[in-house]
Amino acid sequence: MIEQGGGEGWDADLEGVYLDIARSTDPKIGILAGPGTGKTRYGLIRRVARLLSEGVDPKRILLISFTRVAAADLRDKVEELNETGASDVRATTLHAYCLSLLTREAVLAYTQRVPRILMAHEADLMLRDLGGSFGDIRQRRTLLKAFEAGWARTTQDHPGLATIAEDRQFDAAVLRWLKDHQAILIGEVVPLAYDFLRHNPASSELTAFDHIIVDEYQDLDTCEQHLLDILAEHASLCIAGDDDQSIYSMRYANPTGILEFADRDEVTTFQIFSCGRCPQLVIDLANALIRCSSAERTKNDLVSVHPETGVVDIVQWDTLDDEINGTIAAIASELRRDTYQPGDVLVLTHRRLIGERIRDGLRALSIPVESFFTEEELKAEVAQEALALLRLALNPNDLPALRVILGIGDDTGRSMAYQKVWAQARTDGTTTRTILERLDEGDDFGFRASALLDRFQVARRRVSELDLESLPDLVDRLFPDGTMETAELREVALAELEGVRTAQQLLDRLVVIITQDEVPQHPTFVRIMSLHKSKGLTSPRVYVAGLIEGVVPTLANRQGAEIDAAIEEQRRLLYVALTRTAERITLSNSLRMDFSVASAFGARVASGTTWGRRGSLTCGVIASRYLRELGPNAPRAVRGAAWLEGLTGS
Numbered sequence: 292m293i294e295q296g297g298g299e300g301w302d303a304d305l306e307g308v309y310l311d312i313a314r315s316t317d318p319k320i321g322i323l324a325g326p327g328t329g330k331t332r333y334g335l336i337r338r339v340a341r342l343l344s345e346g347v348d349p350k351r352i353l354l355i356s357f358t359r360v361a362a363a364d365l366r367d368k369v370e371e372l373n374e375t376g377a378s379d380v381r382a383t384t385l386h387a388y389c390l391s392l393l394t395r396e397a398v399l400a401y402t403q404r405v406p407r408i409l410m411a412h413e414a415d416l417m418l419r420d421l422g423g424s425f426g427d428i429r430q431r432r433t434l435l436k437a438f439e440a441g442w443a444r445t446t447q448d449h450p451g452l453a454t455i456a457e458d459r460q461f462d463a464a465v466l467r468w469l470k471d472h473q474a475i476l477i478g479e480v481v482p483l484a485y486d487f488l489r490h491n492p493a494s495s496e497l498t499a500f501d502h503i504i505v506d507e508y509q510d511l512d513t514c515e516q517h518l519l520d521i522l523a524e525h526a527s528l529c530i531a532g533d534d535d536q537s538i539y540s541m542r543y544a545n546p547t548g549i550l551e552f553a554d555r556d557e558v559t560t561f562q563i564f565s566c567g568r569c570p571q572l573v574i575d576l577a578n579a580l581i582r583c584s585s586a587e588r589t590k591n592d593l594v595s596v597h598p599e600t601g602v603v604d605i606v607q608w609d610t611l612d613d614e615i616n617g618t619i620a621a622i623a624s625e626l627r628r629d630t631y632q633p634g635d636v637l638v639l640t641h642r643r644l645i646g647e648r649i650r651d652g653l654r655a656l657s658i659p660v661e662s663f664f665t666e667e668e669l670k671a672e673v674a675q676e677a678l679a680l681l682r683l684a685l686n687p688n689d690l691p692a693l694r695v696i697l698g699i700g701d702d703t704g705r706s707m708a709y710q711k712v713w714a715q716a717r718t719d720g721t722t723t724r725t726i727l728e729r730l731d732e733g734d735d736f737g738f739r740a741s742a743l744l745d746r747f748q749v750a751r752r753r754v755s756e757l758d759l760e761s762l763p764d765l766v767d768r769l770f771p772d773g774t775m776e777t778a779e780l781r782e783v784a785l786a787e788l789e790g791v792r793t794a795q796q797l798l799d800r801l802v803v804i805i806t807q808d809e810v811p812q813h814p815t816f817v818r819i820m821s822l823h824k825s826k827g828l829t830s831p832r833v834y835v836a837g838l839i840e841g842v843v844p845t846l847a848n849r850q851g852a853e854i855d856a857a858i859e860e861q862r863r864l865l866y867v868a869l870t871r872t873a874e875r876i877t878l879s880n881s882l883r884m885d886f887s888v889a890s891a892f893g894a895r896v897a898s899g900t901t902w903g904r905r906g907s908l909t910c911g912v913i914a915s916r917y918l919r920e921l922g923p924n925a926p927r928a929v930r931g932a933a934w935l936e937g938l939t940g941s
Contacts, residue, residue: 301340301374305333308561312529313337319523321553321560322531325593326577326870327568327829330531334563335504336368338529339380342502349376351501355385355519357510360810361827362387365506385515386477389484392496398487405473410806412675413691414476416698419706420713421464425457429848434461439478440543441485441514450485450514471717472690478542485518500526507827508532508552512543516552535581535590538823538864540856546863566593568829569870570601572924577869579922584859593870602875605918608931610909611837611884615645617931618836618879619652622817624939625832626658633659637830638819639868640837641845642892646819649836659816663824668783668805671776672699677769678780678805681798683750684757693724696750697743705746711738759794766797822868833872835865838880838915840895847893858916865917879931880914 305313312322312334324330335354342352354369356362366382383391390406393399399406409417418431425431441450442458453459469475488494503523508516509532519528530552537546553560566574574595582588608614618638625631640646643664653660669675676699682692698704709723715736716723727747730740758764766788770781780801787800810824818828822835822843841847844861846854869876886908889896897911918928 301337301344305337308563309333312561313341315559317559318527319558320529321558323533323553323590324531324563325533325566326536327566328563329567330563331506332368335506335531338504339369340372340374343374343376347501349379352380353500353503354380354382355505357384357507359384361507364812386480389480392484393480396487398483403470404475407474407691408477409474409691412669413695416694416704417468419704420468420710422710423460423464425461436542438462438465439476440512441482450482450517474691481515481518485514488521498525502527505530509534509537509546509549510539510544511548513545513548516545516548535863536867538860538867540860562590564591564594565596567596568873569595570597570599570874571595572601572603573869573872573876575924576603576921577866580862580917580920581866583920584862603926604877604934605926605928606877606879606931606934607928608879608881609883611881611888613931614836614879614881615648617935618649618834621935621938622653623656623658631832633817634814635831636817637825637828637871638817638834638836639822639825641822641842642837645837650819653817661816661818663810663818663820668779673776674780677777680750680753681769684754684759685795685798688724690723697746699746705742708740708743712740712743762788762794762797765794822864825871826867828871829873830871831874833876835868835878838878838918840913840915841893843915843917845893862917878918881912883909883911886910
C-alpha cells in the first residue's frame with residue numbers, strides 16, 4: 292500500500308489506488324471502478340488538483356461527464372479545491388462541448404443547420420412526416436437513435452455514413468426535414484463534430500487541451516468514444532467508468548468500450564473495488580445479481596467498507612394499488628417518526644404511472660416531493676401547445692413549434708395533410724408557414740388542409756394576445772392557474788420568474804429544466820424518478836417499486852438477440868438501483884393489477900383475467916426474475932400488509 296499523502300495539498304489523505312491515479316503522469320489512463328468507490332472525488336478530482344498545483348493552464352483541462360447534472364457536480368467538486376484557477380477548468384457534457392465547437396467553428400452555418408434543438412414530442416412529429424416504408428413510430432424511433440449514434444449500432448461498427456440502403460433513405464429523409472424546418476437533433480451534434488474534426492486536421496481544437504478527463508465512459512456510444520480519441524491525440528486522456536453500470540443501449544451506448552480501452556497496450560489501468568456507500572448486505576445482493584450476467588467477468592466483486600450491515604426488504608403486495616398506497620404509507624410513517632427526512636428518500640420505478648401516483652399521494656399528505664421523468668411537464672398536448680405558443684411569440688418562424696400547433700388534437704399529428712403543405716413549400720422554395728399564410732389568403736394549391744388552417748388561425752390569434760413584456764401575465768395566460776395539464780409547467784415557470792428578465796430567458800430556462808432533468812444531489816424533498824435517472828445518486832433510503840416481469844426487464848417489441856441483450860442490460864439497471872442506497876432499500880412488486888394497466892406496462896400475465904373490484908378486469912402478474920438472482924443472503928419476501936404493520940407499528 293502506498294503511504295498516505297500529507298499536508299493540505301492535492302494528496303492530503305490520499306493513499307493506495309487513489310493516490311496512484313491522482314499522481315500518475317502516464318498519457319493514457321483507464322479506471323475501472325464500481326458504484327460508490329469514490330473514483331470521481333478521490334481519483335479524478337484530485338488528479339485535476341495536482342495538475343493545477345503544477346501550473347497547468349486550467350483552460351487546457353477538459354472534464355467530460357455523461358449528463359448535465361453530473362458535469363455540474365464535477366464543476367462544483369473542482370471549485371471546492373483550494374487551487375488557483377479551479378473555476379476556469381472546463382466541465383461539461385460531450386454534447387454541450389460539441390455544440391459549442393460546431394458554433395465556434397461555424398460548421399452549423401456552413402452546412403446550413405440551425406442550433407434549434409428538437410424536443411422529444413417534436414421529433415415524433417418529424418418521424419410521422421417522413422413518409423416512406425420505415426415502419427411504425429417505434430421502429431422509426433429506433434432508426435433515429437441509430438442515426439444519432441452515427442449509424443454505429445454495434446461495437447464493431449465505425450461511426451460514419453449509413454451503409455444499408457434503408458438507413459441511407461432514412462438518413463436523407465431526416466436531414467431533409469431538419470433542414471427545411473431549421474432544426475437539429477441533440478444527438479446529431481457529436482457525429483457532426485466527429486466528422487468535422489476527422490476532416491480538418493488543421494483545426495486548433497485538436498490541440499486545445501493538454502489533459503482530457505472523462506467520467507462514466509461506459510455511457511458513451513462508439514462515435515463519442517472515437518471523438519474523444521481524436522481530441523486526445525495530442526493530450527493525456529484519463530477515463531473512468533464501470534461496464535457493470537452500462538444502461539443506455541437505447542442510445543447505442545458501448546458497454547465494452549471501457550474494457551477495450553483498458554486493454555490497449557498504451558493504457559495504464561487501475562481498478563477500484565472498495566465501496567464506501569453501500570452497507571454489506573446490499574453489496575452481497577448486488578454482487579450476486581451481477582454475477583448472473585452471461586458475459587465473461589474478470590473483475591473482482593465489490594467490497595463494502597461500510598460499518599453497518601444495512602437493511603433490505605423484499606415486499607410483495609396483493610395489487611398494484613396496494614403497492615402504491617403501501618409505499619406512500621411507509622414513506623409517510625418514516626418521515627413522521629423522523630427516521631428519515633424527505634430529502635433522504637429516493638423512489639425508483641420503471642413506469643411513470645407508478646411514480647406519478649406515489650408523488651400525488653405524498654402531495655395529498657403535504658409531504659414535499661418532486662418527480663423527474665423525461666419531459667413529464669409536456670405529457671399533455673395542452674402543455675405542448677402552450678410551450679409552442681411561447682416559442683412562436685418569440686420567433687414566428689419557429690417551424691417545429693408551428694408543427695406542434697398544427698398536430699394538436701390528432702393521433703397522427705395530421706401528418707398526411709402536413710406532408711402536402713411541406714411538399715408545396717419545397718416546390719416553391721419557401722417554408723410551411725408561408726404556404727399556410729397563402730392558404731389563409733385564399734391561394735389554391737390543389738389540396739385541402741382545412742384542419743391545419745384552422746389550427747394555424749387559432750395559433751396566430753392566441754400569439755397576438757400574449758404580452759412578452761409582462762412575464763407574470765405571460766405565465767398566467769400560457770399556464771393558467773387551476774389547469775391540471777399545465778400545472779407542472781406553471782410551477783416551474785413561476786419558480787424561474789425571479790431569475791429571468793425577458794421572455795426569451797424564461798423560455799430558455801423552461802427548455803433546460805424540461806429536457807435535462809436537473810435532479811438535485813442534496814434535496815429537501817422526496818425524489819421520484821426512473822431507475823435510469825438514479826445514476827450517480829446516493830440516498831440513505833431507497834424504494835424500488837414495480838419489479839414485475841415485462842417491466843423489469845422490459846421485453847416488449849423485442850425479439851431474438853434483442854431479448855437477451857435487454858435481459859443483460861436491465862440486470863445492470865437493477866444493479867445500479869440497488870447501489871444507490873447508503874442504509875435501507877425496499878424492493879417491491881404486486882401479484883395483480885388492472886388488465887389495461889398490465890397491457891400498457893407490457894407486463895407478463897400470469898393467469899387469466901378476472902373481474903375485480905368495481906367491475907374492472909384484473910390479471911395476475913409475475914415478480915421480476917432478478918429478485919431470484921439476489922443470492923442466498925437475500926431476505927425472504929414478505930406480504931405487504933405484514934411488512935407495513937411492522938414498519939409503522941400499527
